[in-house]
Amino acid sequence: MDSIMAYIKKYDKLFEVSPSRKARDLAIKYGFLDYMIERYLDMFKDSTKDFLDSCGYPLKKSIRCNTLKISCDKLVNELKKKGFYLKKVDWLPHGYEVLSYPKSPSLGATIEYLKGYYYIQGLASMIPAYVLNPSSSDFVLDMAAAPGGKTTQLSQLMENKGKIIAVEKSRKRIRALESNINRLGATNILIVRTDATVLKKSNFRFTKILLDAPCSGEGLIPIDQSRKTRTSILDLRNFFITQLNLISTAFSLLDDNGRLVYSTCSIAPEENEAVINFAIENLGMKPIKISEFPGCKGITEFHGIKFSEELKNCLRLYPHKHGTEGFFICLLQK
Structure with a gap:
């Protein structure tokens, strides 16, 4: 705990943001909080407007085929009969974009959905489980499991073998987790209701841990416009503190030479690189380069603060560059 508090103090400058006139003007134009725009100007430079424009357009719907219950080819054909036309995503083994769909039924109301043949999931959200790459012999921890998209994906990759401990502290969210686990036929998961x-x-x-950390959801603005104004700079700092505590916990629970995937649906460096930098500086963890998926390298300098160069091994995805929700993924080895 002392090391976390010292680290927070060292990097508290991250949360001292004075929006410029340009940031304030863009905030008014696009409907964001001005401190957010100031950070985007630092992150995106000349492509800031491209990012802001992309946040105003909805993303294509996408699904993950659940091979615990059906082959992907059969699912594509079954949904085609109902008027759903799918396009395989080259870089996702089980990921499909939904190019067109009928007026009825909706994507979440088909017989195939109810039978657990697929899960409605963002493209970037599918990446962390593939990066963790669990095998049938692994003992896996999912530290923030609800609603279960990534948990059931891990089970799918493990072919319902090995064991997954799925942690969720919210009783209400556990209902959704249980429902999805049962619907998708994942049988190697034990749910534990507790704070991770x-x-x-x-x-x-x-042997392997997935920490899809609670976050601001700043990468989900194309899906939920309310996120333009939902998170204050103080909220962001509180997420940062929570994430530091969670990654410290993950480190203590990981086997020697074990692997941890840290991910968020946020593009905020404060919630991503600043957290991984703690894992490098204070815990001695090593980021492993992710090369199988599209994306940008992690940020090594932000708001006048330099982070470890090893953060280049992390992966960032953006709506204006990759056509996905904003996302961050890092693979770490103990």
Whole structure:
């Protein structure tokens, strides 16, 4: 805890943002909080307007075929009969864009959906499980499991073998987690209702951990316009503190030489590179380069602060560059 507090103090400058006139003008034009725009100007430079424009357009719907229950070719054919036309995403083994769909039924009301043949999931959101790449012999921890998209994807990749501990502290969110696990036929998952940080007191040690951390959701603005104004700079700092505690917990629960995937649906460096930088500086973890998926390198300098050069091994996705929700993924080895 002392090391976390010292780290927060060292990097508190990240949360001291004074919006420029340009940032204030763009904030009024696009409907964002002005501190957010100031950060985007730092991150995107000349392509800031491209990013802001892209946030105003909805993303294509996408699904993950659940091979625990059906082959992808059969699913494509079954949905085509109902008027859904799918396009395979080259860089996702089970990912499909929905190019067109009928007026009825909706994507979440087909017989195939109810039978668990597919899960409605953002393209970037599918990447973390593939990066973690669990095998049938792994003992896996999903530290923030609800609603279960990534948890059931891990189960799919493990072919319902091995064991997954799915942690969720919210009783309400556990209902959705249980529903999706049952619907998709994932049978190697044990749900534990607790705060993930409590697991530090346990004797569990995992070969692989997925930490899809609670975050601001700043990458989901194309899906939810309210996120343009939802998160204050103080909220962002609180997320940062929570994420530091979670990644510290993950480190303590990981086997030696074990692997951890840290991901968020946020593009905020404060929630991403600043957290991974802590894992490098304070925990001695090593980021492993992710090369199988499209994306930009992690940021090594932000708001006048330099981070570890190893952060280049992390992966960032953006709506204006990759046509996905904004997302961050980093693979770390203990």
